Amino acid sequence: MNQLIYSDFAQSCLQDLIDLQDEFKSEYDIEWYENWFYNQSTGLLTFSTGEEEINFKYLSVGTFSRQTNTWKWSWDNENTLPTIKEEIITVKDFGYQSEFSKLTDGYFESSEEEAWEFTAITAKLTNSIGVYRPISEHLLVFMVLLEFVDKETAQNIKDKYIKCGTHEYGRRAFICNHLNTRAKAGFEESFETYENMELEEDDDFQAWCDKCEQVRQKEGGWNDNSMAFADIRLVCESCYFEIKELNLGYK
Secondary structure: OOHHHHHHHHHHHHHHHHHHHHHHHHHHOHHHOOEEEEEOOOOEEEEEEOOEEEEEEEEEEEEEEOOOOEEEEHHHOOOOOHHHOHHHHHHHHHHHHHOOHHHOOOEEEOOHHHHHHHHHHHHHHOOOOEEEOOOOOOEEEEEEEEEEEOHHHHHHHHHOEEEEOOOEEEEEEEEOOOOOOOOOOOOEEOOOOOOOOOOOOOOOEEEEOHHHHHHHHHHOOOOHHHHHHHOOEEEEHHHHHHHHHHHHOOO
16 A cells, blocks of 8 residues: 555545534534434434434444454454445455555554545545544444434334334335245235335335235135235334245245
């Protein structure tokens, strides 16, 4: 890595970030809000005070540990969901093209100052509107904000996710009451699915068992009788695919 060229580039990005952050804070006044919450599944960072809230689409840049003085890029972190790290590959690709090893190595000794450099570079390469680092004592999470999300759109996104006792939080899925993770019952679904697939706005994961399919066929489709027999319930996406794998050997 050409250290001089990299240092000049990183410092240039940091200066650009100062100007960018000033504009961001001036427009959105995020410091007025009392609470913050980010959700990997929805990809939303939410600031709120009482009933007032503001939302942004975000990407996780990486984490810096104050205990071990190490940096880990989000694309190298298996605990970071694809939703918030796929676009960070742009930074890695740029690192390879420019021969900047700090942008291509996934995990290494570093400093908090360098973590801000990495965040500034990411903001530059992803055309972000601002950055944020939630308050934390030991593990610092650095993120870039891609765009403002209006309240209605944010709520529509949040409505497609549920809390799960097993998997914490995930996209909603609908299954008949006969399907579970313990015994095979057959698996029919409204369209072919795979985990983490992108869905159209009006689509949801939907599945039912062989007995439900028999009733559905007998009734000529979904009606009050077939729906009553299915007794549809809500699960998260991870539960859905665990059930699918059990029934079909799908991975």
